[in-house]
Amino acid sequence: MSETAVKPRRRHMGQGLKVATEVGPLGVFFLVNSQSHNIFGNAEPQNIFWATGAFMIAIAISLAVAISIERRPPVMPLVSGVLVLIMGGLTLYLQDELFIKLKPTIVNSMFAAALLAGLAFGQLFLKYIFGAAFSLSDKGWRVLTWRWAGFFVFLAIVNEIVWRSFSTDLWVSFKVFGIMPITIAFALWQMRVVYRYQMDPETGEKSVEGSGGGS
Structure with missing residues (x-):
């Protein structure tokens, strides 16, 4: 067998x-x-x-x-x-509630660092993670990688501002009702990149659907 x-x-x-x-x-x-x-x-x-x-x-x-x-x-x-x-x-x-408040800062910083390190060494980690869902050119994966790395940095900074400036209850509310909608909106925005750099998974050539449009 x-x-x-x-x-x-x-x-x-x-x-x-x-x-x-x-x-x-x-x-x-x-x-x-x-x-x-x-x-x-x-x-x-x-x-x-x-x-x-x-x-x-x-x-x-x-x-x-x-x-x-x-x-x-x-x-x-x-x-x-x-x-x-x-x-x-x-x-x-x-x-000490400090540790759970620092978790989003740490995890988003780690994701950003991993993506940027991958770019530095010629590795497209998003392609490995989401390659089964999307078929993009390497240029498309690089564009998405830069954008998501920047977004993770943004989330880390926002978390630091919110937990340091506001009450614990407001931080929890923002974590639940703020971060998720922001992330969904950002992900939907990136579909324009997916459309622009879409490749035919069988031929490896730019698909007809992805041949037009801008970023």
């Missing part, structure tokens, strides 16, 4: 389930942060610690679901999830 006969085929989650595994933990984080003092009777300043614990559990469940369905860990959610567990664990152990 050949290796290809026994190698498990990768399955893909439905779009609804994928969104649920990505957004669900953030919803849990927000809900517990706003209501744990009513649900568990803790003092309100302790809300963030209850929320962090619930967030860690929700992240672990969402990663387990994704891995069990797709049969391999999703790269970016896995990195982010591991950092949630590390920084969340430090938050709970030291009873």
Whole structure:
């Protein structure tokens, strides 16, 4: 029996389930942060610690679901999830909310650094991650890489401004209801790049659909 006969085929989650595994933990984080003092009777300043614990559990469940369905860990959610567990664990152990607040800064900085390092060494990491979904020229992948690297830097800076300037509750609300819409809007904007540099996956030539339009 050949290796290809026994190698498990990768399955893909439905779009609804994928969104649920990505957004669900953030919803849990927000809900517990706003209501744990009513649900568990803790003092309100302790809300963030209850929320962090619930967030860690929700992240672990969402990663387990994704891995069990797709049969391999999703790269970016896995990195982010591991950092949630590390920084969340430090938050709970030291009873210091600073660590969970720093997590978005660290993870976005890591993503930006990885993308830029890849460019420096001639590696298009976005192509490896999303190549199954999009067929683009290398120039297109480079354009997307520069744009996403800049966006991750932007998210890191915004997180630093918000958590340093506003209350914990406002930071949690912004993390849940601000970052996600901004990211979705940015991703949709990048579809113009996908359209412009789209390639025919069979011929490796520029597709008819991607032959026109500007960035």
